[in-house]
Amino acid sequence: MAQLRAGIDLGGTKIQAIVADDQHKVLAAARQPTPTGGGADGVVAALTAAVRDAADHAGVSTRELAGVGLGSPGDVDDEKGVISNASNLSGFDKPVEVAAKLRADLGVERVRLGNDVSVATQAEFELGAARDYRSLLGVFWGTGVGGGLILDGREWHGRGAAGEIGHMVVELNGARCPCGRLGCMEAYAGRRAMEAEARRLHDKGERTELFKIMRDRGRDRLTAGVWHRAWRHKDKLALRLLDRAYEAMAAAVASAVNLLDVEAVVLGGGMGIRFGEVARARLEKQMLPHTFNDDRPPAVVLASLGDLGGALGAALLLDGKAGS
Amino acid sequence: MAQLRAGIDLGGTKIQAIVADDQHKVLAAARQPTPTGGGADGVVAALTAAVRDAADHAGVSTRELAGVGLGSPGDVDDEKGVISNASNLSGFDKPVEVAAKLRADLGVERVRLGNDVSVATQAEFELGAARDYRSLLGVFWGTGVGGGLILDGREWHGRGAAGEIGHMVVELNGARCPCGRLGCMEAYAGRRAMEAEARRLHDKGERTELFKIMRDRGRDRLTAGVWHRAWRHKDKLALRLLDRAYEAMAAAVASAVNLLDVEAVVLGGGMGIRFGEVARARLEKQMLPHTFNDDRPPAVVLASLGDLGGALGAALLLDGKAGS
Numbered sequence: 001m002a003q004l005r006a007g008i009d010l011g012g013t014k015i016q017a018i019v020a021d022d023q024h025k026v027l028a029a030a031r032q033p034t035p036t037g038g039g040a041d042g043v044v045a046a047l048t049a050a051v052r053d054a055a056d057h058a059g060v061s062t063r064e065l066a067g068v069g070l071g072s073p074g075d076v077d078d079e080k081g082v083i084s085n086a087s088n089l090s091g092f093d094k095p096v097e098v099a100a101k102l103r104a105d106l107g108v109e110r111v112r113l114g115n116d117v118s119v120a121t122q123a124e125f126e127l128g129a130a131r132d133y134r135s136l137l138g139v140f141w142g143t144g145v146g147g148g149l150i151l152d153g154r155e156w157h158g159r160g161a162a163g164e165i166g167h168m169v170v171e172l173n174g175a176r177c178p179c180g181r182l183g184c185m186e187a188y189a190g191r192r193a194m195e196a197e198a199r200r201l202h203d204k205g206e207r208t209e210l211f212k213i214m215r216d217r218g219r220d221r222l223t224a225g226v227w228h229r230a231w232r233h234k235d236k237l238a239l240r241l242l243d244r245a246y247e248a249m250a251a252a253v254a255s256a257v258n259l260l261d262v263e264a265v266v267l268g269g270g271m272g273i274r275f276g277e278v279a280r281a282r283l284e285k286q287m288l289p290h291t292f293n294d295d296r297p298p299a300v301v302l303a304s305l306g307d308l309g310g311a312l313g314a315a316l317l318l319d320g321k322a323g324s
Numbered sequence: 325m326a327q328l329r330a331g332i333d334l335g336g337t338k339i340q341a342i343v344a345d346d347q348h349k350v351l352a353a354a355r356q357p358t359p360t361g362g363g364a365d366g367v368v369a370a371l372t373a374a375v376r377d378a379a380d381h382a383g384v385s386t387r388e389l390a391g392v393g394l395g396s397p398g399d400v401d402d403e404k405g406v407i408s409n410a411s412n413l414s415g416f417d418k419p420v421e422v423a424a425k426l427r428a429d430l431g432v433e434r435v436r437l438g439n440d441v442s443v444a445t446q447a448e449f450e451l452g453a454a455r456d457y458r459s460l461l462g463v464f465w466g467t468g469v470g471g472g473l474i475l476d477g478r479e480w481h482g483r484g485a486a487g488e489i490g491h492m493v494v495e496l497n498g499a500r501c502p503c504g505r506l507g508c509m510e511a512y513a514g515r516r517a518m519e520a521e522a523r524r525l526h527d528k529g530e531r532t533e534l535f536k537i538m539r540d541r542g543r544d545r546l547t548a549g550v551w552h553r554a555w556r557h558k559d560k561l562a563l564r565l566l567d568r569a570y571e572a573m574a575a576a577v578a579s580a581v582n583l584l585d586v587e588a589v590v591l592g593g594g595m596g597i598r599f600g601e602v603a604r605a606r607l608e609k610q611m612l613p614h615t616f617n618d619d620r621p622p623a624v625v626l627a628s629l630g631d632l633g634g635a636l637g638a639a640l641l642l643d644g645k646a647g648s
Contacts (some may be wrong), residue, residue, distance in 0.1 A: 135482060147583065151480065158585025159620070167616040168579035171496050172571055183575070210646060236356060247496055251507070252579075255492035259471065259580055261482025290505060292491040296483070 002082055003066040004058065006051045006108075009116060009308075009313030010034070010043075010072045012088035012143055017050035018311040019058040021249055026308060029059030040091030044098060048105045063276045068111030069317035070101055071119035071310050073305070076114045077324060078317075088143070112317035117163055118155060119313030121148025125317060126188060129304040130133070133264040137278075138303075139165060140269035141279070142224070144178070144190045145249065146255070168252040188248035191271055194241050195222040201237060208237035224274035231275070246279075250286030258292045268303030327390040328374045328382065330432075331639030333440060333632075334358070334367075334396045336412035336467060341374035342635040343382040348451055350632060352381030364415030369421060372429045392426055393435030393442035394643035395634050399484075402437045402641075412467075436641035441487060442479060443637030444627070445472025448590045450640060453628040457588040461580055462627075463489060464593035465603070466548070468502070468514040469573065471580070486616070492576040512572035515595055518565050519546040532561035548598035554616060555599070570603075574610030581595060582616045592627030600626060 004027065015032040015299075018300035030053030035042040047070070055062045062068075074086025081099025099111040114122075121138030124130045126178075130138075138148035145163030149156040156162055166186035166201060167289070174183025178192050187193050198210050213233075216227045230238035253265055261323040267280050284300035291297050303309055327347040333340040339356040354377030359366040371394070372386075379386045398410025405423025410416035423435040438446075445462035448454045454462075454474070462472035471489030473480040480486055490510035491503060498507025502516050511517050522534050537557075538550045554562035577589055589611075591604050608624035615621050629636055 001457075151475065156475065156584070159587060160585065161617050162583065162585035162618075164582040164616045167582045167614075168492075169494055169575040169614050172494055172498075172575055174496075179616070181616075183614075220416075251493040251496055255576075255579060256583055258488040258491045259473075259583065260480070260484065261484065261486035261488075263483060287504075288492075290493050290507075292488045292503070293485050296485075 004064065005062055005066045005140045005315050005318045006054060006062070006068045007048055007311040007313070007317075008051060008068065009120075009310030009314060010047065010070060010089070011310070012073070012118070014157030015046050015050045016307060016311045017047075017054040018308055018315065019054045019060065020312065020315050022066075022211075024312060024313035024315070026312065028054045028099045029308060029311070030054040030057060035090060037090050038095075040089075040096040043091060044096070044101045044105070046096075047102065051102075051106055061107075063107040065106070065108050067112065067318040068106060068108050068312035069112045069114065069119070070098065071101070071114050071116040071314040071317075072098070073116050076113045076115050081111065083113065083114060095241060108316060114314060114317045115144035116291065116310055117148045118157070119317060120268060121150060121266070121313070122155060122316055123305055123309045124268065124303050125150045127305060127312060128266075128309060129301040130264055130266045133299070135260070135262040135303055136264040136266055137165070137253065137260065137262050137298075138266045138268065139249070139253055139272070139283075140266065141189065141272040142269035143192045145186045145252075146269070149260075149262075151260070151262070157208065165252055165256055168255055170248045170255075171252045185248045185252035189245040191222065191227070194227070194245060197293055198237060198241060209233055209235045209240055224270040227271065228274045246282045246286050250283055251290050253283065254287040257287070257298055258290070261293070262298055264299040264301060266301055266303050267303075268309060273303065273306055328384055328388065329390045329639050329642045330378060331635040331637070331641075332371055332374060332392065332394045333444075333638060334371065334394060334413070334636030335421075335440070335634075337396070339370050339374045340507050340631060340635045341371075341378040342632055342639065343378045343384070344636065344639045348636060348639070349432035350636065352378045352380060352576070353632060353635070355380040355547065359414060361414050364413075364418075364420040366413060367413055368420070368425045368429070371422075371426065375426075375430055384610065385431075387431040388428070389432050391436065392430060392432050392444070393436045393438065393638035393644040394422065394426070395440040395641075396422070397440050400437045400439050405437060405537060407437065427462075431479070434642060438641045440634055441470035441472045442481070443641060444592060444634045445474060445590070445637070446479060446593065446640055447629055447633045447637030448627050449474045451629060451636060452590075452633060453625040454588055454590045457586075457623070459584070459586040460588040460590055461489070461577065461584065461586050461622075462590045462592065463573070463577055463607075465513065465573065465591065465596040467516045469510045469576075470503045470593070471584070473584075473586075475584070475586070489576055489580055492579055494572045494575045494579075504605060509572045509576035513569040515546065515548065515551070518551070518569060522546060522561060522565060530561055533557055533559045534562055538597050548594040552598045552605040570606045570610050574607055575614050577607065578611040578614035581622055582614070585617070586622055588623040590625055592633060597627065597630055
């Protein structure tokens, strides 16, 4: 039997687990909402539940898994098996010994940890849309906007914190970013910042269907699905905020391309995947006026592993290639 | 006798040549103004004149040189020995076979060509202010603002055109850059753009000493020396445009740091060297509000090879390390 492994993508709102074989074929997938409040134990319990579900669907016990890889936000220390400074996760503002807990609870020997954006970028590079390129920038457009770099076939992490494309400055003294700084790209393009701006304008009396769609879909925030439906309905406020998001994202991505001259840009993330080709084409088009070598722009491609890219990348950690 | 080599820094306004030994010790230096108009032959004649002068000072004939390295703007093809698309150089908008001409005119066997910013970055990395770092961003603040990247000890060129830090976007729909695009950092921080803005405001009636200082110094443009003197005189317009330049440069450099998380930023270039520690300290300070990991900012250091850095880096090309 092929060696099976699990991969987990730990996000602020959902946990995606998969079981894959050693050829990276996904045999089963399972999803859990990320517990909000209740501390780190609740989050770890949801991680193990997701892996158990996926293993069940694949017809194996978690003890039979060759290992578990986890992609996480925050500061990831794979050597120590610890995640910290993940402010979006309940209880993860302090260091959490995730690897030891997963090993004990799931009965697996090997647990590897990686940065969520890094493993997703690595997955697209090894298995997805960027297989044909040696240098690329992964742009993950979701709650925030994360960036992953592959340069000459290898991940670039700098001193451990490279890839903060969402915090490249696109407007001097511009909008306040959720990070507290002014004029970051994410202040315009991150879903969280877009929602805050939509609420502010709605509270001031601007008309929008965004919050009605949100309630109709039983959501408590403006998910990528809510934005997409509002866009299809040509909701004026939504269109305006999306325009602003594309403008800021295109400027920052073009700036990164001017600096690094990579072969390809891979667009993923919750918003990127939901808007799909529309988002890819807009990013490509709106980057061009800012691209210094506009006769030879990089390829702009859509992440092809979709929702499972993060979990697949986490499983790749067990090959010892991906990491943070 | 130690093997001597020449290095040439070909700029839009001046040509700097040196003769150095194989330990990179500068034995002699010579300078020529870059001919404007008159085509490529005039520029090449000035290159050879500068090398001859430097060789004379060093007490050798150019035939005795082990080789000549040249750092140049534009598209540099070292393999073919050709420079093209250097729009600031008379006759270099078309391809010029510089290496063959230098070999013939100087009687040297080896001629190596490199990008001016790349070789200056490499010189600071190998011999100058960045010797203690493995990853760095070189910021050359002059007529424009050029960038050079060393990542994990090796130059990063991307597909050949990396480092365009001057064309990172710092203001959506911002000022018109000399390159024609909107909101590039260089539109605020490049000496050429600063001069255009100063002229525009002066023509509109704003008071400034900048152009009087220029004339008193026998210049036909606002050199780094002119800006420095106006700054010392607390000329209000000059101070305002310098503020704008630092603001834009700091935002772009911080954006690059957020993306790459390099260990160090090295500030050089005509303006950077002239303003020296004042510029370094301001850049360091003004980057911080935009730096995502502000508890661990990169070192910001001044290029230590000064005016000769470009020529020294060009000579390094003969070691087969630097290049474009």
